Amino acid sequence: MxxxxxxxxxxxxxxxxxxxxxxxxxxxxxxxxxxxxxxxxxxxxxxxxxxxxxxxxxxxxxxxxxxxxxxxxxxxxxxxxxxxxxxxxxxxxxxxxxxxxxxxxxxxxxxxxxxxxxxxxxxxxxxxxxxxxxxxxxxxxxxxxxxDVVMMLASPDLRVTLATTHLPLSAVPAAITPALLERTLRIVGSALASQFGIAHPRIAVLGLNPHAGEGGHMGREEIETIGPLLERLRGEAMDLLGPLPADTAFVPAMRGRYDAVLAMYHDQALPVLKSEAFDSTVNVTLGxxxxxxxxxxxxxxxxxxxxxxxxxxxxxxxxxxxxxxxxxxxx
Known part of the structure; x- marks a missing residue:
């Protein structure tokens, strides 16, 4: 072109x-x-x-x-x-x-x-x-x-990517590994820059558990897996928020802080997206x-x-x- x-x-x-x-x-x-x-x-x-x-x-x-x-x-x-x-x-x-x-x-x-x-x-x-x-x-x-690809669902106001896609909930915790999250975040960050023209992408990363684990009282994946990986990637100048509680990450006051969301599993984020923009949501394959x-x-x-x-x-x-x-x- x-x-x-x-x-x-x-x-x-x-x-x-x-x-x-x-x-x-x-x-x-x-x-x-x-x-x-x-x-x-x-x-x-x-x-x-x-x-x-x-x-x-x-x-x-x-x-x-x-x-x-x-x-x-x-x-x-x-x-x-x-x-x-x-x-x-x-x-x-x-x-x-x-x-x-x-x-x-x-x-x-x-x-x-x-x-x-x-x-x-x-x-x-x-x-x-x-x-x-x-x-x-x-x-x-x-x-x-x-x-190596990542699924993104994008509406005019929100971009959501998934760490896991079509897995039963019982299989999700074992699938959330540092290697998976790192691979996904690198693909998402690169695509936001190269395809969407966002020079310095900001990615919000959701926790796996309610209230992002609430300091370990509702699960330790945020403390033992997600949080340490985000800290390491921040050391490479990646702009990452989280791990964030999923129940507040999508409120209007938060959305201005990020360019895309990484959710841990399918139904953690997609109901939010589809309930507000079903006819204008687009599936994009990143990577x-x-x-x-x-x-x-x-x-x-x-x-x-x-x-x-x-x-x-x-x-x-x-x-x-x-x-x-x-x-x-x-x-």
Missing amino acids: NATTLPRLAVTAGEPAGVGPELLARLAASDIAADLVAVTDRDLLRRAAIACGLELDILDDDGTRIASRPAGRIRVRHLALGNREAPGRPDPRNARHVLDMLAAAADGCLAGDFDAVVTGPVQKSSINEAGIPFSGHTEFFAERASA LPFIRTSVDHGTALDLAGTGKASPASLFAAARLATDLVRHRSQS
Whole structure:
């Protein structure tokens, strides 16, 4: 990308039987200042546009960069479906198509053909039913790029990262190690500087226990693991707050003190984020050699084919991707 061309975004449609294709059609109809390249089946996208009552100008992608894009125009990197979609009914015969979309988008970013990838929601169960082990976008891209990654959920007012993701609560304390926390904080700090343009990132680190352990009376992880690690990293000039009690870390008076939060487990922070910004929260994968943003919702199979699904999260993901591309080009 240069000063005269638009950020070139590869946008994957996600599960063909879900709402992703319709959300992509609505994104194409918008006037977002980005060069949108749909990585999907062109006929699937046409059918999704019809379901939404939209007329799109769908062109094959020739790889060139453009300086402007009229609303309603989108280019397509065509990948044929394995079987025509039935809205609301995922078909394992399309599992390979879904993975080929992700691979094409990631490889295009690694080759410099795209500036970022924006992903629609996938149906993990359908891919696994096809006999293909798949745990999620984040893990797929990490393996494809041979990268160590961290999940961030970002809204207009809050950025949350996770030390652990999809673990049962009983397994979390043993997973919180100095090595894990150090790796995560280094990735988050580096990404805040390089992708978000924050020269001196400030990261709030939550404790594991209620009241951050209350001096050891409610648990000792803060005293024995989290606190000592933070002190060591502060010695390297990292700006780290904590360990903080989770029940007060998100109050308005605190938010001005940090640029991102590191939570110890999934439900420690995400309910706060989703309760106040569900439609504008974006999933960002930190640590990749390319920018990846995503909707923060599922395939909504009950709405597929109706044209009624809200595109707000996909719009937010695409806008954030364009902002991050511009931050990177200016750094």
